[in-house]
Amino acid sequence: MSKNVLVTGGAGFIGRNMIRGMLGDGYHITSLDNFKIGGWEHIPEDIRDHVEWVQGDTRNIDLLMQVVKGKDSVIHLAAPSSFLMYEEDPVGGASVTTHGFINLLEAMRRQGLGKLVYASTSAVYEGNPVPYVESMKLSPPDLKALSKKWNEEVARQYSERYGITVIGMRPFSVYGHDEFSKGGYANVISLFVWAVLNDVIPVVWGDGRQTRDFIYVEDAGRAFQTALERDLATQEFNVGTGVETSFNEVLSLIGEELGKEIEPKFVDVPIAIYAQRLMADVSRAVEVLGFQHEVDVREGIRRVIKAARGAQSTQKWPGISSAQMYFETLPAS
Ligand SMILES: NC(=O)c1ccc[n+]([C@@H]2O[C@H](COP(=O)([O-])OP(=O)(O)OC[C@H]3O[C@@H](n4cnc5c(N)ncnc54)[C@H](O)[C@@H]3O)[C@@H](O)[C@H]2O)c1
Structure with missing residues (x-):
């Protein structure tokens, strides 16, 4: 080929x-x-x-x-x-x-x-x-x-x-170790990690029980x-991975990795269309492509934290508090 x-x-x-x-x-x-x-x-x-x-x-x-x-x-x-x-x-x-x-x-x-x-x-x-x-x-x-x-x-x-x-x-x-280019548009795992490392309270839409794959x-x-x-x-x-993880579970995994008790701020979901659950059936990817994920969410969070710590003193470090504020202040539709 x-x-x-x-x-x-x-x-x-x-x-x-x-x-x-x-x-x-x-x-x-x-x-x-x-x-x-x-x-x-x-x-x-x-x-x-x-x-x-x-x-x-x-x-x-x-x-x-x-x-x-x-x-x-x-x-x-x-x-x-x-x-x-x-x-x-x-x-x-x-x-x-x-x-x-x-x-x-x-x-x-x-x-x-x-x-x-x-x-x-x-x-x-x-x-x-x-x-x-x-x-x-x-x-x-x-x-x-x-x-x-x-x-x-x-x-x-x-x-x-x-x-x-x-x-x-x-x-x-999709989440991972070098999502800094996205700033406030990054995956919630990055946003939560960056917020906690920045001593900013993570903002969660709804009650945190929504899940993502x-x-x-x-x-x-x-x-x-x-x-x-x-x-x-x-x-x-x-x-996808075929595994559902809630935002509350993500926050407790981040807390465990950082040795911190994280108390997020829960706010009303500010947009009209918002998915409560997302999860892939991965059968076709496994059977036809032969593809399966290798990194589970705990290991992935470890890598996000490691990269964020490494970037904190560099120019790559995004404006975290503004990213979180963005979520809070998005006008209701
Ligand atoms: N990240 C996720 O969770 C996710 C989930 C579902 C689908 N996707 C899709 O995967 C693709 C890649 O996502 P990503 O997370 O890497 O996003 P990203 O924003 O990091 O990357 C997109 C890249 O495309 C470039 N780009 C955007 N518009 C362009 C244009 N008109 N001409 C040339 N370049 C342009 C951007 O500069 C950027 O480098 C996107 O199509 C996205 O919709 C991503």
Whole structure:
């Protein structure tokens, strides 16, 4: 298998960590990123110096035509990662997610590329009972999930009409050691750890009993790489662990690791659409991809704490208290 791959959004959280694994496995990576979230300063040197970086926007089809040329396949990650980003900028969020996606498929079709692996989201399942299974009917209630579901439908068309294999990955709650680039949009595990290390009281929406399927960023990256390497038909895969963890459990794990009693502040959920439970059925990923997570949530939290402690005195350390305030002051919708 040839290993000349374009990664969009390679400077981002999942991208950086996925690329590290792929470089280790001998891939040649070109990355297209606008560096708006994954800033240059957040890309570790071991990755920065071994990737061909192209700065630009996925909505520029001429640029996409150039960057896909000569590549064997593409992994597409460039899109807003947090539903809060769509709450703040619905037009921008939907535009990047839909326009960028069709541009990419169209550029691939014109340049004769045959395989795309891209990030959809577990949010497409919202409204369904857990565990979420890939075959479920989808009626996503918010713009982020709807835009990603549209990607999945366009993917099917390009697959059926033009023979491009398009694999949709549905990540659950991705967290990990170097999420500083996201600031207030980071995963709750990072936000809670950063708050506690900063002596700020963590703010929890609701009663803390809501659950997520937390998957470590390196595991998530490996799932994308595995999907690229397998000979597959167009389909979607959950990228999760099959384990549900509540926010209260996350806080007590952080407390245990830090030897602290954490007393969060519970506030009313400030948005209209908010999932109480998220959990993946991982059967298809295990059986078809041969993918399983390796890092459990306790080990993942240890790594987040270690990285945060290491970053506290550096420029990477984000404005933690403002991140927490953001959650508190988001206007009710
Ligand atoms: N992190 C999660 O928990 C999670 C969960 C479900 C789905 N996803 C999806 O996974 C993908 C990657 O997420 P992430 O956590 O690494 O996010 P991220 O914000 O860290 O990375 C996204 C990267 O894409 C770049 N980008 C954004 N818009 C762009 C554009 N128009 N043109 C070029 N570059 C652009 C950003 O600068 C950033 O480097 C996203 O598509 C996201 O929706 C993430």
